[in-house]
Amino acid sequence: MGALLNRDRLLDLAVRYDTPLFVYFREEIDRQINKLVALEMPYGYTPRYAMKANHHPDVVRHITSRGVGIDASSSHEAEAAMKLGVVPELISLTSQQSAHNLTKLIDAGIQYNATSQHQLEQYGRQFSGTSVGVRINPGIGSGFSRKANVGGPTSSFGIWHEQIDAVKGLAVKYNLIINRVHTHIGSGTDLREWEKSIELSLAAAEQFADITTINLGGGFKVARMLSEQSTSITKVGDIINQQITAFAQKTGKSLRVELEPGGFLVANAGYLLAEVDDIVSTGEDGYIFLKLNTGMNDILRPTLYAAQHPIEVLNDATENTDYVVVGHNCESGDLLSPSLEDAETIETRTLKTAEIGDVVAVAGVGAYCASMAAHGYNGFPSAKEILV
Numbered sequence: 001m002g003a004l005l006n007r008d009r010l011l012d013l014a015v016r017y018d019t020p021l022f023v024y025f026r027e028e029i030d031r032q033i034n035k036l037v038a039l040e041m042p043y044g045y046t047p048r049y050a051m052k053a054n055h056h057p058d059v060v061r062h063i064t065s066r067g068v069g070i071d072a073s074s075s076h077e078a079e080a081a082m083k084l085g086v087v088p089e090l091i092s093l094t095s096q097q098s099a100h101n102l103t104k105l106i107d108a109g110i111q112y113n114a115t116s117q118h119q120l121e122q123y124g125r126q127f128s129g130t131s132v133g134v135r136i137n138p139g140i141g142s143g144f145s146r147k148a149n150v151g152g153p154t155s156s157f158g159i160w161h162e163q164i165d166a167v168k169g170l171a172v173k174y175n176l177i178i179n180r181v182h183t184h185i186g187s188g189t190d191l192r193e194w195e196k197s198i199e200l201s202l203a204a205a206e207q208f209a210d211i212t213t214i215n216l217g218g219g220f221k222v223a224r225m226l227s228e229q230s231t232s233i234t235k236v237g238d239i240i241n242q243q244i245t246a247f248a249q250k251t252g253k254s255l256r257v258e259l260e261p262g263g264f265l266v267a268n269a270g271y272l273l274a275e276v277d278d279i280v281s282t283g284e285d286g287y288i289f290l291k292l293n294t295g296m297n298d299i300l301r302p303t304l305y306a307a308q309h310p311i312e313v314l315n316d317a318t319e320n321t322d323y324v325v326v327g328h329n330c331e332s333g334d335l336l337s338p339s340l341e342d343a344e345t346i347e348t349r350t351l352k353t354a355e356i357g358d359v360v361a362v363a364g365v366g367a368y369c370a371s372m373a374a375h376g377y378n379g380f381p382s383a384k385e386i387l388v
């Protein structure tokens, strides 16, 4: 479990606020913000936060108060960011779905990246003569799970890199200036894949005469378990720096860099505090199941991706037991301890021997948990969230 784990502090919060409860620690978010904003690029740099990772108002307000902009993944999210007081000029919108309020967003000053030819055409019809960004699928993808891979031929995200001539045609038709190229190949990308992705993104950028900015998305691999390894944002920053410098020498174009990580900033800042609601077994040749008062309606990543999260029973037991940890939903896939290879296969975790009523902490839940769960399933209310 993360370095922040302070058993007494978590137990105190569980008693004070009741469970299930998401607790986000500001110190941990700050530690990550410091690394993101410390990067230096030769021709300018804009860091943003992909708020889809965790859109709790206090989290968004805190991150943006540190001078980090916003990457919105839908026109609704962009509007929510504005309602939270984020300056529109600091918001970039890159959405799978066409914006329902494009005029309002553009008039407010939000930066827009079209992610398909259809979106570019929609933009062009309304905003002829202005500049716009395009999201390009550079031809490769990456991700800790195939479901977190958003590049390459199996992905619908962005305009396929071989269709840049069509993009240029639309730019001429609507008198648009394409000044930004955006790419994002997946969540959980490691150093070597980053290197290749930057190279391909720059190759796409080179094809646009008016290019000023390259947005390389987010997707830094974040280690939640001790067995996992994070991608160093500093090392990726060095590679970007070198490639941007070489690009300028080759083409005479000095590109501003934008990065927009989500998970990197918040994943390990969050703990889900739950209670053991029940303990059942399937006999001598079966398993002992630890049932929590939370589940896929608060945390879907294990069910969706076979994602692994540290789990700890916060009691004083000296003995351990092997448990399958499950959620409270009427669904056999509501599993917090899936096998690494396959979300449908159960795995046991060796945990402190628990009793009904004990508090359990699930770590690494600051990103893509509260914001990406099966809310409302089985009628369970969603876990509360607090930033401390």
Ligand SMILES: Cc1ncc(COP(=O)(O)O)c(C=O)c1O
Pocket (backbone or CB within 6 Å): 050, 053, 071, 094, 150, 184, 186, 187, 188, 217, 218, 219, 220, 260, 261, 262, 263, 264, 367
């Ligand atoms: C366009 C874009 N930018 C940034 C991100 C953030 O990714 P991560 O949370 O892995 O950093 C995503 C995630 O899907 C994305 O689609």
